[in-house]
Amino acid sequence: MAERAATSTRRCTVNPLIGREIEGDEIQPAPTKRKVVVVGGGPGGLYAAYTAARRGHDVTLYEKENEVGGILKSEQAISFKHEMYELSGTYALLAKRAGVHFKMNTEATKALIEKENPYAVIIATGSTPLVPPIPGLKGDNVIVVNDYYKEKDKVTDHVVVFGGGLAGCECAIHLGMEGKHVELVEMRDQLAVDANIRHRPLLLAQIDKYVKAHTGLKGLEVTSNGILCEDKDGNKVTIEGTTVICALGQRSTTKTVEELQDTAPFVRVIGDAAKVSTITNAVYWGYHAALDI
Structure with a gap:
């Protein structure tokens, strides 16, 4: 190690x-x-x-x-x-x-x-865990990434991971490996910026394999259908998913x-x-x- x-x-x-x-x-x-x-x-x-x-x-x-x-x-x-x-x-x-x-x-x-x-x-x-006051982020379809091990049975087959840091990326890859359809939403332009410099390229390769990533999107609201987001041009887009994993940091x-x-x-x-x-x-x-x- x-x-x-x-x-x-x-x-x-x-x-x-x-x-x-x-x-x-x-x-x-x-x-x-x-x-x-x-x-x-x-x-x-x-x-x-x-x-x-x-x-x-x-x-x-x-x-x-x-x-x-x-x-x-x-x-x-x-x-x-x-x-x-x-x-x-x-x-x-x-x-x-x-x-x-x-x-x-x-x-x-x-x-x-x-x-x-x-x-x-x-x-x-x-x-x-950091859980900002975003509407819907404390809804029944939301699981904080730290609590995933206790609530994994609640995760549906279509998941949106909210937050593209190291924890969010690792959880998204794991869910993708399980065969779930996984979307990843990150406000920054890059994923896993907090990952080790040697580990990050390997992590991103797994993201490409198992996850559909969306960068540059700001989450505005969590709904039962996913996350309503806004891009840098002010356009609204919904990233769909019936379970949301909150991984917005600590x-x-x-x-x-x-x-x-x-x-x-x-x-x-x-x-x-x-x-x-x-x-x-x-x-x-x-x-x-x-x-x-």
């Missing part, structure tokens, strides 16, 4: 040490054992907890849901992304073996953290970050909670946050 960046540095989603061997960032015992709280059980939070525990800290991870994984949970229903979903299970197992205490179904409020009185808090609460969980920002002497915000980015960055930020404690 290693990838080469524009600077010729190799990076790996699952192992932050790759590409940084000469920096001396191997895990070393912490000079002082600290009490550490990690908020959020996505990939960044799990790896931060694992790394901090390996350094000898007393680590507790709080997850408000009954399963860890964060945004990786949405990958379990995408046929070619299931390995990424499994990654969260691997990280959780490593963290448990390292001694991390897991508190599931528990929201880490300011009062709870202050009662715990930790030295360090790593906030890894991730992001939430936004950071700023409310939680603001609440927990001053709950310990050392506070670090990582991953999507800091800035919506990639799984690779979340893992790297979690790893280095734990090294700094």
Whole structure:
């Protein structure tokens, strides 16, 4: 899973040490054992907890849901992304073996953290789907891409994926592979601009094979028949489909970050909670946050 960046540095989603061997960032015992709280059980939070525990800290991870994984949970229903979903299970197992205490179904409020009185808090609460106030976007025929794994049985044979970023493109390809008729609507002129530079050409080739893409269209309204759009010349066009997958991006969980920002002497915000980015960055930020404690 290693990838080469524009600077010729190799990076790996699952192992932050790759590409940084000469920096001396191997895990070393912490000079002082600290009490550490990690908020959020996505990939960044799990790896931060694992790394901090390996350094000898007393680590507790709080997850408000009954399963860890964060945004990786949405990958379990995408046929070619299931390995990424499994990654969260691997990280959780490593963290448990390292001694991390897991508190599931528990929201880490300011009062709870202050009662715990930790030295360090790593906030890894991730992001939430962006669902703008477009008429009809909360209709019964609409599924947010993050929830596709829970509602895939509701998807009909004619689908419009609303949003042509990486998540939307991958979902569209998966649905096309299943034999569904898939339309993809994107306001920008290009698809998957947030994809890895090496992965993107392969992704676009699959789009050409399985999906009918429409770029340069602004979605105005979601109806039972599809999405009413407007092109750059102001012309109205309806992209038809009986199911709409909303894949318009993510936004950071700023409310939680603001609440927990001053709950310990050392506070670090990582991953999507800091800035919506990639799984690779979340893992790297979690790893280095734990090294700094």
